[in-house]
Amino acid sequence: MKDFFFGFEHSALLWFALPAALVLLLLYLLHRRSKVRIVSAIFLWDRPQASPTSGTRIRFRLPPAIFYLELAVLLLLAAALAAPFVSTPETFPPLAVILDDSMSMQAKVPGGKSPLESGAAFLKRELRDLPDRRVLWIVAGESPVLASDSSGRTDFAPFWTGQAPSSDLAAAAALARRMARGCHLLIVTDRKPAFELAPDTTCFSEGAPLGNSAIVNARRTAGRILVEAANFSSLPQDAALVLEPGSLRTQLRLAPKETRRIVLAVPDAAAHDAVTVRLENADPSTNALLCDDEAVLEAEDDSPVSYRVAAGFPAAARSALERVLNGNPAFRQAFTGETPDLDILPAEAESPSPVHLYWLASPKKKATPADQAEATENPPQSVDNAPSADGPLSPENSADISRGLPLDSLQWAVSADDLPGQTLLRSGDVPALSTRQNLNRDREIFLNLDPARSNITHHPFWPVFFQNLAQTVRTERFGPARTNLRAGELLRVRLPRGAQSLTAVRPDGKSTEIRAMRGQADFRPMIHGEWRLGSGDAKWSVSVMGLSAEESDLSGAGPFRRDADSLAVMPFWMLRPLAWAFLLLAAALLAAHHLVLTRKGGGPC
C-alpha cells in the first residue's frame, strides 16, 4: 500500500494560476523592469549561451531570475487556494467523545452511581485498548466546546463536571464532524439521544428515570422571593422550603408532577444581602438530584438614585425639580465629589453620569423675570386659566421612561422645535419627550417643556415620570444588568467610564477576562454559584442558578447502548491539509525575492 498520497480538494482553483502567470508575463513584457544602460560595446559583456547550430529569426528575451521567483510564488498561492492535502493511512479514524455535561448526569440514588460516574468508568475501559488513537473530547453543554484533542488522554474529569443547565448533543456531534472528518463518535449521556445516530456512532447511557424534586425557578424583587418548586416523581413528596438567613421554613406537600409557586418575604435583616432558598425532601431517596435543590439570590440594587441639578435652569423649572425630587425616596442628592447616577442639565453638555436628563425649560419667547415669578407662584390650576398648550399630547414609542404616564388634562408647552433621539411623546407636531444612547452608551433623555406655561408640576404626570426615571437610572447604572440569572443566560455588565475589560471569577475560583465593547461586557456564565465580577475598583456579585425544569425532570433518562457498526480495525486515510506549507514556502520565496532586489542595489525600475 502506498504510504501517502497528495491531492487538492478544489483542484479547479488551480486554473487561477494560469491567468495569474499570464498577467505576470505581460507585466514583464509590457513594463520593462530593467534599467536601460547605453554601453560602448556589448561584446565585452556576457553572451547568451547558444549552440553552434542554434539560431532563430525571432529572438525572445528570457525573463530575469526574479520573474521565475515571482512565478513560483504565484503558483504556490494558487496551489494553496486549491487546498492541498496529503493523506496518510491510520489504523483507526479519530474518535470524538461527546460528554453530556448537563446536570442530570449527576442524578443518582443514595449508594448508587450517577450516569457521569458510570460513563467515566466506561470511557476508561474503552480507551485503555486504544492508547495511540487520536481522541477529541467535546463537552456538550448549552453549546459544545472542544476540550482536548490528543492521543491517550483519559483525564477528562477537569472539564466534565455535569453542571450545565442543558446539553446540545446534536451540535456537539456536528462540531466533531467538522473538527475531524471521518471520525467516529462516542456519546456518553443519560438517555437515548433525540436525534438519529449515524452508523459510526457509539452511544453509552446508564441513566435511570429516578424521582426528583427541585426548585425550577426563583426570582427576587422588591423584598419578596418567588420560588417554583416541582415534584417530578410519580409519588407525592413532603418537603420544606428553607430560607436563609433566618432558617425560615415553609412546609410543602407536592403532588406527583406538580409545580407550585411560593412567595416568600425577605427578612429585613437580609434586605441588602444574598439569601438562600433550599428545598429539603422528607425522603432523600426520592430526590435523585441535589444540585437543583438550592437557589442563591443576590439583593437587587434598589438604592436611591443620586442626582445633581446643574445651574442655568429657570426659576420655575428649578422649583418643579426640587418639589418632585425631594418628595421621592427613590432619589437623593449626590454628595460633593460623587459621580451622580443622574445629571439634570438645561442643555446638552458633557457629563460623567450614566444618565443625563436634558430639560429644555427656557421659554420659547424671552420671558421677563416677573412673568416667571408669577408662573411659579400662580401655576395654572385648570385648562381654562392655563396658558395655551402647543397641541394635543400623544405617545409615540414605548420605553420604560414613558410607561404608564398619565396624560389626561395635562397642559404641555414646548420650548424647542425639535428633539434628538427617539420620540416618546409628541405635543402636536413637536417632540416633547425623547431618548437616545450616546457613543459612551450613556442614556440621554430630552424633555421639551416650558414649565411656566404648563400645569405639569400639579399633574400626576410629574411624579410618575420621575418614578419611571428612577427605574431607568437603576437599569443604566454601572454594573451587571441583573444580579440573579440562570446558567447560560446572557449577562450584560456596564463598565465604569474608561474600563477596558471585566474580570469574572467563577464559583470554582477560576477567572476569565472579558473585553469590553463600547463600555459594555457581555458573557454567559455557565457554572451555577456565586460569580464575582470586577472592573478597576468596582466590584459586583451575581448569582447564577443552575435551575432547569428539563434537567430536573429525570423521567426521560434511561439506559441505552449502541455500538458503532464500523468500530472494527480498518484502514482510514487521514487527510492533513498542506495549504500552510505552501503559504510558508511562498512567504520564504517572497523574502528571497526581496533580498535579491535589495542586494543588487535597488529594486526594479
Add this chain to the structure above:
Amino acid sequence: MNSPAATIPYFADAVERALAAAGGVELTAPAQVSGIDGRRVGRRTGNALEFSEYREYRPGDDLRRIDWRVYARSEQLMIKLFSEEIDPRCDVILDHSASMASTERKASAAISLAAIFTTAAANSGFSLNLWHAADAFRKDPAPASPLLWDFPPFETPFSPSANPASFSGQFFRRGIRILVTDLMGPDDPAPVLSRLADGAKRAVVVMVLDPSELEPEPDANVLLVDAETGEERELVLDEGALARYHERLENHRAMWAAAAASRGVLLLPLSASDFCPEIRPDELFRAGLLK
C-alpha cells in the same frame, strides 16, 4: 556646415577648456635619427640631413657612410650620423562612432583631446589636418580653429576599426598621426593600425574610456544597449558579471596593445575623467606627446 553648438550642446565648453589648457603647449616632434645603424639601411631621403655625430663602425654599416678623412687622421673607422630634419606635419583623426558619446563626459573628453592636439600642433608650427572618422572619412576645413570645426555628431554606427578602408591615403607622409578613439569594436585591430602607421613618422592611438566603462558599478537588472548596433542584452550586474567584464576588457586592451606594439604605434589609454570637467593632461606630457 554643421553647427557643433546646435548638435552637441557641450561642444563649446569642451573646446574652450581645451584651448585654455593647450595655450602654451606644443606637440613634441620625434627626434628620430636616420643613418646606418648596422642592422638596416634607411631608405628615407628627407628634405634635409644635418650632421649629428660620429660613432664607430659596426659590421654591416653602409661603407659609403664612413668618413675617410677621419680614418686618414686617426686610422679609426667612424660612421657619420645625420639627424633627419622632420617635416612638421600632423594628422589628428577623431573617431565619431556612437560609442564615443556613450556618456557626455566621454564625448566631451574626446573633443577636448582633439582640440588639445590640434592646438598644440598649431603652436608648434605643424602642418595640420583634422580628420572626422564619421560615416565618411572627412577632412575638417579649419583644423587649427576648433571653435569653427565642421563637427558631425557622434552617431556613426561603426568604429574606424570596422571600416579600415575608410582610412584614406591622404595623411601627411612622414608626419605625426594621432587617432582619438575608444577602440570599442570587436574588429581586428591590424588593418587600421597598419594604415595608421604606414608612412608615418609617429603613430599614436589615444584610447579614451569613461570611468563607467573602466569600473562599472554593480546594479540590479539592466538592459545593455550597444550604442552603435542597438543590440540589447539583459543582465544582472552582480560581482561575477563585473569580474567577467573586467577580464574581457583587459583581454581586449591587451590585444590592441600587442597589435600596436608590433607596428610601432604608441597606444595611450586615458580616462575621460582626466579631461572632463577639468583637464589634467599629465599623461600626455609623460608619454612625450606634448611639451
